[in-house]
Amino acid sequence: MSYSDKEKQPKFKSGFVAIIGRPNVGKSTLMNQVIGQKIAIMSDKPQTTRNKIHGVYTTDEAQIVFLDTPGIHKSQSKLGDYMVKAAESALSEVDAILFLVDVAEGLGGGDRYIIEQLKKVKTPVLLVMNKIDQVHPEALLPVITTYKDLYPFAEIVPISAMHGNNVSTLLDQVIKYLPEGPQYYPADQVTDHPEQFVCAELIREKILHLTREEVPHSIAVSIEDMKLEENGVVHISAVIYVERDSQKGIIIGKKGALLKEVGQKARADIEALLGSKTFLELWVKVKKDWRNQERVLRDLGFRHE
Numbered sequence: 075m076s077y078s079d080k081e082k083q084p085k086f087k088s089g090f091v092a093i094i095g096r097p098n099v100g101k102s103t104l105m106n107q108v109i110g111q112k113i114a115i116m117s118d119k120p121q122t123t124r125n126k127i128h129g130v131y132t133t134d135e136a137q138i139v140f141l142d143t144p145g146i147h148k149s150q151s152k153l154g155d156y157m158v159k160a161a162e163s164a165l166s167e168v169d170a171i172l173f174l175v176d177v178a179e180g181l182g183g184g185d186r187y188i189i190e191q192l193k194k195v196k197t198p199v200l201l202v203m204n205k206i207d208q209v210h211p212e213a214l215l216p217v218i219t220t221y222k223d224l225y226p227f228a229e230i231v232p233i234s235a236m237h238g239n240n241v242s243t244l245l246d247q248v249i250k251y252l253p254e255g256p257q258y259y260p261a262d263q264v265t266d267h268p269e270q271f272v273c274a275e276l277i278r279e280k281i282l283h284l285t286r287e288e289v290p291h292s293i294a295v296s297i298e299d300m301k302l303e304e305n306g307v308v309h310i311s312a313v314i315y316v317e318r319d320s321q322k323g324i325i326i327g328k329k330g331a332l333l334k335e336v337g338q339k340a341r342a343d344i345e346a347l348l349g350s351k352t353f354l355e356l357w358v359k360v361k362k363d364w365r366n367q368e369r370v371l372r373d374l375g376f377r378h379e
């Protein structure tokens with residue numbers, strides 16, 4: 075029997091992974107380490123969406139979509155029935171769960187609560203023992219044993235999210251639990267689309283308002299980049315597309331005054347939306363007749379449907 079090279083190639087794997095753990099265990103630090111600076115921007119505001127995308131990690135062989143599961147890390151007293159149910163079903167819908175714990179702190183009430191929740195689902199759980207840089211290697215074993223006694227973890231992976239130790243091993247372990255599947259998001263997409271879309275709409279709204287609709291239908295706003303800086307500020311770079319040079323002039327205004335006002339007003343709204351300090355960078359570009367150019371429309375995120 076002979077196989078072609080194509081058949082021998084492993085199939086692409088993809089899936090959804092929930093990251094859970096009590097506050098301060100290092101969830102954001104891990105995401106930063108995995109995805110670099112381009113972290114998904116997530117609002118601290120009301121947890122309306124059940125599954126929020128924390129970040130997307132893509133290689134040639136696999137794609138991991140990390141989800142933040144609201145509800146599960148809250149203390150029990152604050153949980154409404156709805157949140158408990160939502161968190162529970164979210165956990166049963168993902169392909170794997172990363173349960174982050176702080177080895178330096180050891181097992182706490184918050185961890186026990188999460189373990190109780192984990193017992194209700196069948197999803198494989200990887201115990202991620204973070205902050206190993208803070209403990210002596212010999213101290214690690216007893217902590218592992220404590221956790222192992224409480225739950226049959228699929229894998230136990232000690233890491234330092236901060237220093238990056240063992241993080242690539244963790245990613246390999248996660249991929250083991252993903253099914254074959256499509257690449258859900260483009261390789262360079264690491265942010266949650268809806269929030270980008272809303273930010274673009276907020277900018278567009280300010281322009282239309284401040285130009286008193288002198289440039290009504292000929293503008294489009296595209297969010298080129300959205301990332302969380304280390305200092306906690308969300309950096310957004312957006313391009314405003316117009317059809318004519320004259321429209322570019324109107325939007326920029328005298329000595330840039332109008333564009334500045336658009337920026338200030340949009341930033342205030344975006345900060346309220348994201349719940350984070352925001353640095354908004356705006357560019358105005360002329361793209362002639364963009365409305366009729368299909369490829370440009372696609373680049374801007376419009377679809378025929």
Ligand SMILES: Nc1nc2c(ncn2[C@@H]2O[C@H](COP(=O)(O)OP(=O)(O)OP(=O)(O)O)[C@@H](O)[C@H]2O)c(=O)[nH]1
Nearest residue numbers: 096097098099100101102103205208234235236237
């Ligand atoms: N020494 C050490 N510190 C770490 C490590 N990972 C995270 N930290 C620190 O732990 C603190 C909390 O990290 P975060 O990533 O904000 O924790 P989180 O789980 O996202 O916290 P919440 O957003 O409150 O849920 C920060 O001061 C990090 O710098 C690690 O591997 N080693």
